[in-house]
Amino acid sequence: MKKHILVISQYFYPEQFRINDICNEWVKRGYKVTVITGIPNYPQGEYYEGYGVFKRRKEIYNGIEIIRIPLIPRGNNSITLALNYLSFVISGFFWMIFSRLRADYVFIFEVSPMTQALPGVWYSKKRKIPCYLYVTDLWPENVEILAGIKNKQILNGIGLMVDYIYNKCDRIFTSSESFIKAINERGVEVEKLEFWPQYAEDYYKPVKKDQTSVIEIPDDGIFNIIFAGNIGVSQGLDILPKVAKILKKTDSKVRFNIVGDGRFKEKLIKMIHEEDLSDMFNFIPKQPPTRIPEIMALCDATLISLSKSKVFAITLPAKTQSCLACGLPIIVSADGEIQKVIKRAGAGVCSDAGNVEDLAGNIQKLVRMPKSDMRQMSENGLRYYKQTFDKNKLLDRMDYWFGRK
Known part of the structure; x- marks a missing residue:
């Protein structure tokens, strides 16, 4: 009989998150997979066309059973975002109470908000089954630093929730090595923690220029980032x-x-127009992820940029693996963890978050760099990706935990 994994993720197909591919791979490996998720509305803040409270609440995607619980769309302000987070928890609570679904394991894919983990924790407690948490965003740090919430009572309340979730999970996986120290400092024993980096989907791979039909980027000799x-x-x-x-x-x-x-x-476009820099920017609408490697094929380098914050300094964004797998030199404008990875790989140039002069200097350096050195960076990145972020090795490791009862 197939082992049944219940995945809790507020975001899922057609929203584009790495959990989509992880679930696909689990189905291929012989697991039964059910996903409890919300009605798709990320990132635009409105329900996707064809979805709603009374539309497509259940569907099958590549053999994965999807159950969509009601939630309020994210909207475009902090109030609707808070309601979005809260509504998923409330719906998840009632789903947990009345659901007859029986799973062998719970796997929680935690990108913000951490609140989404609560229905999974409650379900695992009710059914007395193992609960695994995959932390890709660190709370309450994300709330304090990124949302700018300084109220100690609110932060302490969120901290208590986070500690409750950590305590109730049987194992906690992290997408960044630095997260282990941060979570351990909250009183979680190191033995319960494991670094499990994200991998890139199979379609992220080098594509030759003559293999692409991309028309969005002119091939006019300009250095494309x-x-x-x-x-x-x-x-x-x-x-x-x-x-x-x-x-x-x-x-x-x-x-x-x-x-x-x-x-x-829109604000970025306005800033560019005000500085009369439109000739240096080319905005392309959101594309299916499968098209990104093709578009990258017409570019000379890729950019990974993050704002300056203590949280981002210990975060390894999922984009890192995608860029390494596509074999392009990487320009980093971010602090901490991602710089360590790119420098270790020898795959690009790095500057601290917000450092305008250094980023401009690094770009000029790449523009002047011999093509052979650029190719070496590309090869280094691809080699490091295969050594460190191999999909099968990572999924084999997760199989080990799913083999335990």
Whole structure:
């Protein structure tokens, strides 16, 4: 009989998160997989077309059973976002109370908010089955630093919730090595913690220029840099107009290709127009993830950028693995953990978050760099990816824990 994994994730297909591929792989490995998730609304803050409280609440995706519990869309302000988080927990509580579903394990995919873990913890306690938590965003640090909440009572309350979740989980996996120290400092024994990095989906791989039909990026000799993903405040892209200004003064022929959508996009476009830098930017609408490697094939380097914060300094964004797997030199504008990885791999150039001059200097360095050195960076990154983030090795390790009762 197939072992049954119950996945709790507030975000799931058609929203694009790595848990989609993890669940696909578990089905291929012979598990039965059921996902409890919300009605898709990320990142735009509105329900996706064709979905709603009374539409497509259950569906099958690649053999995965999806159960969508009601939640309030994220909207575009802090109040609706808080209601979005809370509504998933309330719906999850009632689902847990009345559900007859029987699983062997609970796996919680924790990107913010941590609150989404509660229904999974409650279900595992009710059914007396193992509960595994995968931490990719650190709470309450994320709330304090990124949301700017300073009220001690609120933070202490969130801290108590986080400690309760950690205590009730049988094992905690982390996407960043630095998270282990941070969670251990909350009183969780090290033996309960394990670094389990994210991997990139199989379609993230090097693509040759002559194999792509991309028309969104001109092949005109300009040095093309790509940023693909969510365009939010957390990504720190407000640095780019300042960097572009420096590059323009030095007559560096550079184009920033920004692929995606998000809350900060309109403001970023406005900043670029105000500085008369539109000729150095190319905005491309959000694309299916499978197209990203093709678009990257027409670029010379890829950018990973984060805002300055203590949380981001110990975070390894999932984008890191995607960029390494595609074999492009990587430009980092972020602190801490990601710099360690890229330097260790020899796969690119790094500057601290918010450092305009150093980022501009690194881009100029790449523009002037011999093609052979650029190729070496690409090869280094690809080699490091295969050694460190191999999908099968990581899934084999998770199989070990699913083999225990």
